[in-house]
Amino acid sequence: MSRNATFWERRRAAVQAEEEAAVVAQQEAADAEHQQALAERSDEDILSELGLPHPDTLTKGDDFAAFMVKAVPEHLRKRALRKLWRSDPVLACVDGLNDYDDDYLTGSFNNAPIKTNYQVGKGLLEHVLDTMRPDEAATPIALDKEDILAEDAPREDPVELEEASAPDTPTVLAEAPDHSKPRRMVFYFDGGST
Template identity: 40%
Template sequence: MTEDFWTRRKAQVAAEAQAVAIEEHAAPEPDFSEMSDAEVLAALELPDPDQLVAGDDIKGFMLKNVPDHLRRRALRKLWRLNPVLANVDGLVDYGQDFTDNAMVVDGLQTAYQVGKGMMAHLEKLTGSTTLLESDEAAEEEISDAAIALVEAETLALDPVESVAEAAVETSAPPRRRMRFDIAQEAAV
C-alpha cells in the first residue's frame, strides 16, 4: 500500500512540474528590445524606477521578464533611498577590492620568510648573526651529550632481564570460554 501511495505521489509531482513548464512556455514573452522604457513599464504595469520613493515595493522589477537595465535602475534607486544600503560603514574588513591588477608592483620583495618571519630583517638591524651561530653550536653540544647519556644507559641494562621481559609480554593471555545453561533456567 505504501508503494502505491509513493508511486502516485511521485506521478502527481511530475505532472505538476510538467503543467508549470507548459504554462511558462505557452505564455508568449513580448520582445522588449524594440520598445522604449516607458512602453515596457506600461506593458509590465510597473512604475518608473526613477520616481520610486522610500517604502515602495520593487519586487515587480525582480521578475524574469523585466529587462535587465530596468532592474538595475530600480536597484540603484533603492540603494540611494535606503540609508542602510547607501552608507556602508568603513569598518568592513574586506570591503576593498584587492584584486586590482593595476596596483600590483613588479618585482615586489618582502622581508618575511616562511618559518622565520621577519628574522632576516631583524638580523640586519641588530647584527645578531654571530649570536645565532653560537646558539646553534651550543645546541649541537647539548644534543651530543644527551645522545651519549642515553646510549650509556641502554648499555647498562642487563640484557638477560630485557629478554625475559620481552618473552613475558609476547605470551598470549588464556582464552576464556563462556557457557550458558539455558535448559536449567527454562526448567526453573
C-alpha cells in the first residue's frame, strides 16, 4: 500500500525537478548556440573538423551512424539520411503495414466526404426522431370485407365502389405505439407489482 508523501518529500522532489529543468535548459541553450555557430560555417569546414565524408559521396555499406551524433548539424544529418534511403532499396521499400498509409477516402465519390445521417454529438438522432413522429400513414383505417376481397379483383371506379358497398363491420388496423410517453418496466412478484 502506498502512503502519501509528506510536505518535505514533496518539496525535495520539487527542488530536484527544478534543478534538472535548469540543467536541461542550459544544455538546450548550449546546443542552440552550437547549432547557430555551425550554421554560419560552410559544410566542408564542419565535415573536415568532425572527420566525416561528404554525405553525397556515401554509398551502400558505408557507416551512416557517424552523422547521428549531436555535434553534426541537422541539415547534414538529413542529407545523410536521404542518401541512406536512396542507397538501399530495401530501406526505401514501403511494406504497407503502417496504419497511416491507408487511404480512407477510397469509399467516397470523387474524394468527397461520405454523406451520412450521423451528427457529431447526436449520433443518428434525426432518424430516431423521424420514427418517433406520428405519421399520417400510421393512423387507423377502416376497411370493409369487400374491399379486402376486392384487392385481387380488377379495379373499378372508386366512387362507384364507395356507393355500392355499405360498411357492415369495419376492420381497424392496429394502432401505432405511442412513443411520446416513456415506457416503464413493471415487475411482478409473488403478490403484487412494484
